Amino acid sequence: MSPRKSAHDELTKEAIISVARNLFVQEGYAAASMRKIADTLQCSHGAIYYHFKNKAHLFYEIIEADFQKLDQVLDSVLRESAENNEHKLFSIFYRYIQFGLTHQKHYELMFLIHDDDVKGYLNEGPNKSYLHFAQAVNSLAPKSLSIKDIWSVFLSLHGFVTHYCRTETTFEEVKELASSHAQFLIKATC
Amino acid sequence: MSPRKSAHDELTKEAIISVARNLFVQEGYAAASMRKIADTLQCSHGAIYYHFKNKAHLFYEIIEADFQKLDQVLDSVLRESAENNEHKLFSIFYRYIQFGLTHQKHYELMFLIHDDDVKGYLNEGPNKSYLHFAQAVNSLAPKSLSIKDIWSVFLSLHGFVTHYCRTETTFEEVKELASSHAQFLIKATC
DNA sequence: CTTTCTTATTGAACGCTGGTCAATAAGATT
DNA sequence: AATCTTATTGACCAGCGTTCAATAAGAAAG
Numbered sequence: 001m002s003p004r005k006s007a008h009d010e011l012t013k014e015a016i017i018s019v020a021r022n023l024f025v026q027e028g029y030a031a032a033s034m035r036k037i038a039d040t041l042q043c044s045h046g047a048i049y050y051h052f053k054n055k056a057h058l059f060y061e062i063i064e065a066d067f068q069k070l071d072q073v074l075d076s077v078l079r080e081s082a083e084n085n086e087h088k089l090f091s092i093f094y095r096y097i098q099f100g101l102t103h104q105k106h107y108e109l110m111f112l113i114h115d116d117d118v119k120g121y122l123n124e125g126p127n128k129s130y131l132h133f134a135q136a137v138n139s140l141a142p143k144s145l146s147i148k149d150i151w152s153v154f155l156s157l158h159g160f161v162t163h164y165c166r167t168e169t170t171f172e173e174v175k176e177l178a179s180s181h182a183q184f185l186i187k188a189t190c
Numbered sequence: 191m192s193p194r195k196s197a198h199d200e201l202t203k204e205a206i207i208s209v210a211r212n213l214f215v216q217e218g219y220a221a222a223s224m225r226k227i228a229d230t231l232q233c234s235h236g237a238i239y240y241h242f243k244n245k246a247h248l249f250y251e252i253i254e255a256d257f258q259k260l261d262q263v264l265d266s267v268l269r270e271s272a273e274n275n276e277h278k279l280f281s282i283f284y285r286y287i288q289f290g291l292t293h294q295k296h297y298e299l300m301f302l303i304h305d306d307d308v309k310g311y312l313n314e315g316p317n318k319s320y321l322h323f324a325q326a327v328n329s330l331a332p333k334s335l336s337i338k339d340i341w342s343v344f345l346s347l348h349g350f351v352t353h354y355c356r357t358e359t360t361f362e363e364v365k366e367l368a369s370s371h372a373q374f375l376i377k378a379t380c
Numbered sequence: 381c382t383t384t385c386t387t388a389t390t391g392a393a394c395g396c397t398g399g400t401c402a403a404t405a406a407g408a409t410t
Numbered sequence: 411a412a413t414c415t416t417a418t419t420g421a422c423c424a425g426c427g428t429t430c431a432a433t434a435a436g437a438a439a440g
Contacts, residue, residue, distance in 0.1 A: 003404040003418045010406095010417070030220070033397060044419050046400080051417090055398065111356070148367065152350075152374040156342070159349020166301070177338065184342040188378030193389045193433040200388070200435095223426060234390050236429085241388095245427065384439070390432085397426065402419105409414070 011043055013051050013061075021062045025105040029059060059109065060121040066106045067125040071132050073099050078136055086186065089140045093157060093182035096133070100161030101171035101178075108165050111158065130154060142190055153185050201233055203241050203251075211252045215295040219249060249299065250311040256296045257315040261322050263289050268326055276376065279330045283347060283372035286323070290351030291361035291368075298355050301348065320344060332380055343375050 005011070019040045023032035034055055038045035052058040077095055082088045100107040111126060134150045141150075160181050164174055171178070195201070209230045213222035224245055228235035242248040267285055272278045290297040301316060324340045331340075350371050354364055361368070 002406080003420090004406045004416080005418065007407070030397095034399085035397080045398085046420070047418050049399070148370045149374055151367070152346070152371045155349040155353055155371065156346035156375075157349070158353060159345040159347070160342075162352050163345055163348060177341070180338045181342045181345065184339055184378055185346075188374055192435080193391090194387080194435045195389065197436070220426095224428085225426075235427085236391070237389050239428070382440085384437100386435105386437075388433100388435080390430105390434100392430095392432105394429085395427100398424095400423080401421095403421105404419080405417090407414105407416080410412085 005043075011041065011047055011051065015041060016048055016051055016058065017062055020058055024059065024062065024109060025103075028105060029109055056121060063106070063109050064125055066103070066110055067129045069103075070096075070099055070110075070129050074132055074136050078139075085140045086142060086190075089137065089142075089189070090182050090186055092133070092136055092140065093153070093185055094178060096157050097160055097178040097182070098171055098175075100157075101164055101169070101174070104165045104168065107161055111162075137189075145189055149189060153189060156181075156185055195233075201231065201237055201241065205231060206238055206241055206248065207252055210248055214249065214252065214299060215293075218295060219299055246311060253296070253299050254315055256293070256300055257319045259293075259296075260286075260289055260300075260319050264322055264326050268329075275330045276332060276380075279327065279332075279379070280372050280376055282323075282326055282330065283343070283375055284368060286347050287350055287368040287372065288361055288365075290347075291354055291359070291364070294355045294358065297351055301352075327379075335379055339379060343379060346371075346375055 016037070020032065020037050023037055023040065026032070027036075034045045034048055038048055041048075048058065052061070073095055074092060077088065077091045080088070080091070082091065110129075133154060134147075137150050137153060138145060160178065206227070210222065210227050213227055213230065216222070217226075224238055225235045228238055231238075238248065242251070263285055264282060267278065267281045270278070270281070272281065300319075323344060324337075327340050327343060328335060350368065
């Protein structure tokens, strides 16, 4: 009825993001409709468009924060103490997979989404995350690795995560496989 | 107007598949709508549902044939003469990437689609294709490889193709990278 | 040839989607 | 108190996949 809410329950970007993130993670990008988000927020779907240009842009703001989380995971591994660099390298690989599979929907949204509307926005995020990863790998590799080899490692980890995202397998179910895949990649880098 | 076409231009499953395949490849699964397919066929969109249960099923029948094409690619490599098994192994890896990137939309549809409707159908296709791949690799590997290692190789190739599918890069643009990725994986299998 | 039966097609309808926008009321400013 | 800015609504649009009663073309039977 009333075309504006009273001050104490006005819509905020933060409230929208919080609800939208949950829905995106639970249902994926396509199935999380603007109307569902609005229903959960108890507002009209039109109102969201006052705060965000469109669905893709709302999504973009959410996903950018997730890339930072991945960066933090890699950083924490680098700071951890370990027997030697090879163990740390293994940890980087293993934890990358763990991140991807324990945040499958996020990962999908971050690296696999194919929506044309979204693609335009997502360029820096994945790139910055990769650079972070590459630096970590380079600093830990036993011998100096070529840029191409680091890229191959990344794509190989990406393939693992991608596959088990599609089949919606939990990390627990494939942690042994994850470990052997990480070991496989260590082999190639030595 | 007329609720049935004259005999010489009745709709056939083959005609629908032919048009639908083109549209799926050109525009992807989501964007290729039943109405667009019907328009191209110059029939009503309802008519397609007489021949196919739904969009996912139409898609399924198309994609099953594509998996067979990938099998053929692998077979032809196995039959080719080569200096040694390592060269053949390299060829398998390289040609797998080539197949994926020269049929990007097919590959996406085959291995990356996340549509819930479709997922139910697609189980045997990718599995059979992988078994074919695994057998080929196993028969060519210099030393006996573990099942896990072959799986790692596959996932690593899959990651390469997946990434460049998402960025819509042509095979030509990354053939050197494809070559070095294949070489990287050879390293890990020896 | 006529009637009956099967088969293939149409197009309206349903409920959903992302997105736009005039109307409007709450809060801030003058 | 009057004006201005801001945030919200909900009707509306074009498109989607899917269903289905109505219907005409072709085949089969009498």
